[in-house]
Amino acid sequence: SRFCQSGKSVLANFVSESIEGIGSYVPTQGVRILEYEKPNLNGSSKGAGCRFELWDCSGDQKFETCWPALMKDSHGVVIIFNPELPSHLKEIEMWYSCFVQQQPLLDSQCLLVAHHKPGHAGDTENLSLASPLNKLKLIHSNLEEDPEDVRMEFVKYFRSIINLLNENRDREEMSIIS
Numbered sequence: 128s129r130f131c132q133s134g135k136s137v138l139a140n141f142v143s144e145s146i147e148g149i150g151s152y153v154p155t156q157g158v159r160i161l162e163y164e165k166p167n168l169n170g171s172s173k174g175a176g177c178r179f180e181l182w183d184c185s186g187d188q189k190f191e192t193c194w195p196a197l198m199k200d201s202h203g204v205v206i207i208f209n210p211e212l213p214s215h216l217k218e219i220e221m222w223y224s225c226f227v228q229q230q231p232l233l234d235s236q237c238l239l240v241a242h243h244k245p246g247h248a249g250d251t252e253n254l255s256l257a258s259p260l261n262k263l264k265l266i267h268s269n270l271e272e273d274p275e276d277v278r279m280e281f282v283k284y285f286r287s288i289i290n291l292l293n294e295n296r297d298r299e300e301m302s303i304i305s
Contacts, residue, residue, distance in 0.1 A: 134242035134268070135207045139183040141270060142281045158190075158197060159183040177289060198226060203236045203288045207268075210241040210254055219260055234262050235291065238284045243269040 136159070143163035161181040184190075184197055204226045208215040219239065227237045241254060254265065266280045 134209065134244060135186065136183050137270070138207055138240065138242060138268060138277075139181050141274070142278070143179075143181050158185065158193060177285070179285065194225065198230055201230070201232075202292060203238070203284070204232060205238045205240060205284070207240045207242050209244065210267075216254075216256070219256070223260060223263070233291070234259070235264075235287060237263050238280075239263050239265040241265065241267045243267060245271050 139159070139161055143161040159182075161183060163179045163181060164177070182197055182201070184193075204222075206219055206222050206226070208219055210216070223237065226232075227234070239256075239260065255261070256263075256265070264284070266277070268277045268280075270277060
């Protein structure tokens with residue numbers, strides 16, 4: 128299985144506070160787009176909220192023809208995998224190469240999520256990933272035990288993307304002025 132049933136939709140629902148499809152496993156057909164608004168993401172009570180689009184992409188390679196459309200104008204990539212499946216560990220590299228390196232995005236725009244399914248308690252906390260994956264931010268997601276930790280990690284990741292976009296915009300504005 129190509130990253131199928133790794134928990135992508137469950138996490139996308141959780142992060143975007145969507146209740147769509149809770150309680151049943153339905154493989155994502157191609158892509159599902161979740162719109163999500165987060166007020167005060169920069170931590171201050173002032174300042175506008177941010178609007179995100181989470182594109183929950185199927186892990187099935189039969190949808191590979193959709194990938195260029197998914198990548199167009201994206202600002203970040205979250206790769207979610209099941210750390211208990213050795214095949215997933217191999218495939219992360221393909222997804223990273225395709226969605227991050229070929230775009231190209233910076234490594235800081237990519238988040239790896241080892242998603243632990245309910246009832247699975249294998250010793251996968253000490254994952255050692257080979258280069259270049261070991262340079263990426265890796266979080267462990269366990270929605271049964273630490274849902275708020277997971278939410279905070281995503282908020283941190285979203286903040287880092289916003290900061291990067293703001294820096295790029297400021298740099299472009301300065302280059303126009305000078």
